[in-house]
Amino acid sequence: MDPERVVIGIPERHAAQPRRGQGIEFTVAAYPERVFRAEVDFIDPVVQDKTRTIVVKARAPNPDQLLKPGMFVEARLAVATRVNAVVVPEDAVQPLRTANVVWAVVDGKASRRVVQLGARAQGIVEILSGVEAAEQVVVGGLERMAEGMPVAPRPRAEPADGQ
Incomplete structure (x- = not known):
């Protein structure tokens, strides 16, 4: 599928950080050296009781059909940027x-x-x-x-x- 839907859980303490249109980077076990990119298009306003996370969904271009439904992703979402750190x-x-x-x-x-x-x-x-x-x-x-x-x-x- 192109684009592929990416679903990630963000810890509750960072619930205020994700924004629609924000970029995320992620990897999958099948291609551990390749970094994929996606754009946030949905942020669940409710914290999940069992995991204490919020669900964030993003769309990832998948022109080569490398990403498959059900793949586990390890994602990075910038929660803060410090200038001159x-x-x-x-x-x-x-x-x-x-x-x-x-x-x-x-x-x-x-x-x-x-x-x-x-x-x-x-x-x-x-x-x-x-x-x-x-x-x-x-x-x-x-x-x-x-x-x-x-x-x-x-x-x-x-x-x-x-x-």
């Missing part, structure tokens, strides 16, 4: 018993920063406080870091496919 790779965050730490590079030396985390998505995490946007952070070898330890930053490696 400070984000770091999740691998840069060192979770400790009492706090989360990021090691910043200041004048070629490691500087331990206690950070407050925000939203997480696709391997990155938002930093609400503790690190400024222009600062470099250490991504590997966190368990060996110590305050004032010399650090020689390397440029980020480019992906093999050039993207």
Whole structure:
């Protein structure tokens, strides 16, 4: 069928976020590396008692007939957009018993920063406080870091496919 109908459940705490016409991205088990897109066209105003979710329906173009009725989807719907958010790779965050730490590079030396985390998505995490946007952070070898330890930053490696 073209377009295919996509039905997703949105947690009750995000019930105010979806809007008609909003885009969603989703994957299906049959094509795990392919990201499909759809547009929200229905938002159920009632929260489902058993799941505490609201039903959101969207239409997804399906010209190649890859999507089949009954397929399970894993969807992403942006519930907030933060302009100028400070984000770091999740691998840069060192979770400790009492706090989360990021090691910043200041004048070629490691500087331990206690950070407050925000939203997480696709391997990155938002930093609400503790690190400024222009600062470099250490991504590997966190368990060996110590305050004032010399650090020689390397440029980020480019992906093999050039993207």
